[in-house]
Amino acid sequence: MALLEIQGVTRRFGDFTAVDDVSLSIEAGEFFTLLGPSGCGKTTLLRMIAGFDLPDGGRILLRGEDLASQPPEARPVRTVFQSYALFPHMTVEGNIAFPLRMAKASQDEIRSKVAGALDDVRLGGFGRRFPHELSGGQKQRVAIARALVTQPTVLLLDEPLAALDAKLREDMQIELIDMQKQAGITFVYVTHDQTEALALSHRIAVMNKGKVEQMDEPSRIYGFPKTRFVADFIGHCNLFSGPVTANNEGIVAVDVPGLGSVSVRADTDVRPGAPGTIALRPEKIRIESAGTATTGNRCRGKVAELLYMGDVTVYKVATADGSRVEALLANSQSGRAKFFEVGDDVEMGWAVDAGHFIAA
Amino acid sequence: MTSSRTAGSRGKWLVSGPPLLYLIIFFAIPTLIMLAASFRTPGEFGGLAPLVDETGKLDVNLESYARFFTEPVYFEVFLKSVVYALVTTFCCLLLAYPLATLIARSAQRYRDLLLLLVILPFWSNFLIRVYAWMIILGPNAALAKGVNGVLGLVGIAPVPLLFSSFAVLVCLVYVHLPFMVLPLYANLEKHDQALLDAAQDLGANAWQRFWRITFPLSLPGVYAGAALVFIPALGIFAIPDILGGPNDTLIGNLIKQQFLETRDWPFGSVLSIVLTLAALALAGIAAWVAKRHADAGGTIDA
Numbered sequence: 001m002a003l004l005e006i007q008g009v010t011r012r013f014g015d016f017t018a019v020d021d022v023s024l025s026i027e028a029g030e031f032f033t034l035l036g037p038s039g040c041g042k043t044t045l046l047r048m049i050a051g052f053d054l055p056d057g058g059r060i061l062l063r064g065e066d067l068a069s070q071p072p073e074a075r076p077v078r079t080v081f082q083s084y085a086l087f088p089h090m091t092v093e094g095n096i097a098f099p100l101r102m103a104k105a106s107q108d109e110i111r112s113k114v115a116g117a118l119d120d121v122r123l124g125g126f127g128r129r130f131p132h133e134l135s136g137g138q139k140q141r142v143a144i145a146r147a148l149v150t151q152p153t154v155l156l157l158d159e160p161l162a163a164l165d166a167k168l169r170e171d172m173q174i175e176l177i178d179m180q181k182q183a184g185i186t187f188v189y190v191t192h193d194q195t196e197a198l199a200l201s202h203r204i205a206v207m208n209k210g211k212v213e214q215m216d217e218p219s220r221i222y223g224f225p226k227t228r229f230v231a232d233f234i235g236h237c238n239l240f241s242g243p244v245t246a247n248n249e250g251i252v253a254v255d256v257p258g259l260g261s262v263s264v265r266a267d268t269d270v271r272p273g274a275p276g277t278i279a280l281r282p283e284k285i286r287i288e289s290a291g292t293a294t295t296g297n298r299c300r301g302k303v304a305e306l307l308y309m310g311d312v313t314v315y316k317v318a319t320a321d322g323s324r325v326e327a328l329l330a331n332s333q334s335g336r337a338k339f340f341e342v343g344d345d346v347e348m349g350w351a352v353d354a355g356h357f358i359a360a
Numbered sequence: 361m362t363s364s365r366t367a368g369s370r371g372k373w374l375v376s377g378p379p380l381l382y383l384i385i386f387f388a389i390p391t392l393i394m395l396a397a398s399f400r401t402p403g404e405f406g407g408l409a410p411l412v413d414e415t416g417k418l419d420v421n422l423e424s425y426a427r428f429f430t431e432p433v434y435f436e437v438f439l440k441s442v443v444y445a446l447v448t449t450f451c452c453l454l455l456a457y458p459l460a461t462l463i464a465r466s467a468q469r470y471r472d473l474l475l476l477l478v479i480l481p482f483w484s485n486f487l488i489r490v491y492a493w494m495i496i497l498g499p500n501a502a503l504a505k506g507v508n509g510v511l512g513l514v515g516i517a518p519v520p521l522l523f524s525s526f527a528v529l530v531c532l533v534y535v536h537l538p539f540m541v542l543p544l545y546a547n548l549e550k551h552d553q554a555l556l557d558a559a560q561d562l563g564a565n566a567w568q569r570f571w572r573i574t575f576p577l578s579l580p581g582v583y584a585g586a587a588l589v590f591i592p593a594l595g596i597f598a599i600p601d602i603l604g605g606p607n608d609t610l611i612g613n614l615i616k617q618q619f620l621e622t623r624d625w626p627f628g629s630v631l632s633i634v635l636t637l638a639a640l641a642l643a644g645i646a647a648w649v650a651k652r653h654a655d656a657g658g659t660i661d662a
Contacts, residue, residue, distance in 0.1 A: 052561075072557075073562075073563045073564055074563075078561060079557075085555050085557065085558035086558075087555060087559070087573060089576045102562060150563070
């Protein structure tokens with residue numbers, strides 16, 4: 001049995017359905033991420049797990065027990081809020097001691113646990129400071145220490161890194177992974193940042209318009225998106241759509257306007273004539289001088305735009321009908337800054353296995 | 361650099377000059393006049409006796425101060441005024457806190473209306489509002505009849521509501537309530553709901569959330585409101601004059617008497633100075649307590 005079961009949970013606000021019949025099961029010790037654009041219902045779902053909101057339909061079970069009758073203060077669930085929500089009139093110690101005090105812990109226990117929690121988040125010596133005397137990253141660590149000090153069953157994190165700058169965010173990501181491993185507590189993490197989700201999670205549920213579009217491991221989400229939305233939302237992706245013209249024992253041919261017939265391996269039982277989409281990551285495309293491509297799918301075009309990103313260069317190649325294909329080339333090979341200029345004729349090629357077929 | 365600094369300081373004086381001048385003319389100078397008057401001898405027909413008497417001696421003395429500190433009746437009146445002001449402040453706080461919370465938590469479109477209702481009494485004259493209480497508390501009004509009817513049922517003799525300490529306190533609370541509601545509202549309105557959510561998430565029930573989070577964070581508003589109520593309540597004279605009984609003479613009445621009836625300016629000045637110093641001292645003590653509280657706040661030993 002899973003630790004946390006969300007069964008057919010629905011939440012409506014007037015005419016708007018924020019969470020639409022969502023079912024998930026989260027295992028003990030898992031780092032689980034709810035990923036989606038703003039307004040997809042991920043935060044509403046998190047608030048229902050915490051108890052700040054109640055589902056209109058469905059159930060939330062923790063260890064098989066329905067949480068509906070328990071107010072937030074009674075649930076063995078803690079939240080790390082996006083704004084940290086540290087109590088400004090209390091010191092760091094006072095903040096971390098707060099949940100222990102609410103649980104009526106003894107003074108000795110409070111003292112030792114607060115000291116331990118401060119060490120765990122590498123804030124020893126900061127106990128007497130007030131929140132306004134801390135940096136963003138330190139506040140974040142206090143918020144996590146405060147939430148973990150009572151050993152909750154589940155820790156909910158609502159976009160906890162959104163307010164930090166890029167460099168600090170990366171450091172905190174590594175710390176979060178370590179903390180989760182060390183504490184062995186189930187993390188349910190909400191974010192709209194797909195790279196964060198891919199880096200941190202054991203499993204990801206991609207949400208859109210209140211529904212879960214796909215739930216899988218990060219590499220499966222990235223490599224084998226089930227829907228157009230997932231392919232588009234997670235990283236960059238070329239989406240080629242058109243009618244299926246043939247299905248030759250798992251190799252599907254799709255007639256894509258501007259590209260011609262594109263082949264892709266698919267394990268679905270799709271018939272010719274059905275609509276199909278091929279998701280193709282930019283880094284899977286080889287881009288070469290015109291006339292040199294050899295195997296698999298190929299397509300000619302003209303470089304319309306390029307973006308030099310440091311480690312890689314992104315090329316936007318215009319095809320015969322003017323539509324754009326995005327390709328990505330690492331700059332590390334041979335140390336040259338870039339290979340092609342705007343206006344160059346190029347040939348793109350990719351293997352049949354490189355793309356991913358999405359029905360419809 | 362020097363020139364820009366000079367220009368800056370000239371600008372500063374242009375801005376702060378007029379209010380400073382206003383304070384000097386209407387606050388500092390009168391206070392100094394009062395201080396000087398407190399050392400003088402009262403004139404035969406009121407006012408002040410000449411500074412230099414017929415024998416050519418400078419006539420300054422501490423007699424008025426001696427009078428205040430040797431005749432216990434004045435100190436008793438003074439103490440009674442402090443008690444009335446403290447009770448008023450406390451009652452205002454008890455009434456204003458839930459009201460300010462209600463306004464701060466109501467939808468934006470109702471807030472302005474509710475605030476308007478709080479300050480609406482200011483649109484009619486202060487004395488008229490005090491006289492209105494004579495009617496409300498009068499012996500023939502429904503309130504007195506109802507109260508005394510209930511008392512009669514349990515066999516207690518009827519009590520007059522008007523011309524009593526009760527009437528004075530009710531009116532003091534009524535008049536000063538908006539001065540407590542407004543700073544409290546201004547404070548409570550800024551509170552971050554996320555903090556209450558966090559407290560609840562960390563295991564705090566409704567009472568603990570109020571006592572540990574909302575109340576300590578509202579203390580600046582409480583102090584501001586308390587000062588705005590306590591200081592004017594301490595010096596008030598119109599309300600005990602109109603609604604009070606014979607035992608409801610407060611320091612404000614005494615000061616008014618000295619200046620307008622007895623015409624003993626030096627003693628009136630002494631009473632005013634003691635009142636001002638007491639208000640300052642109490643405000644100072646409150647600020648000190650507040651600071652100690654804040655410094656100790658939220659450590660694990662607290």
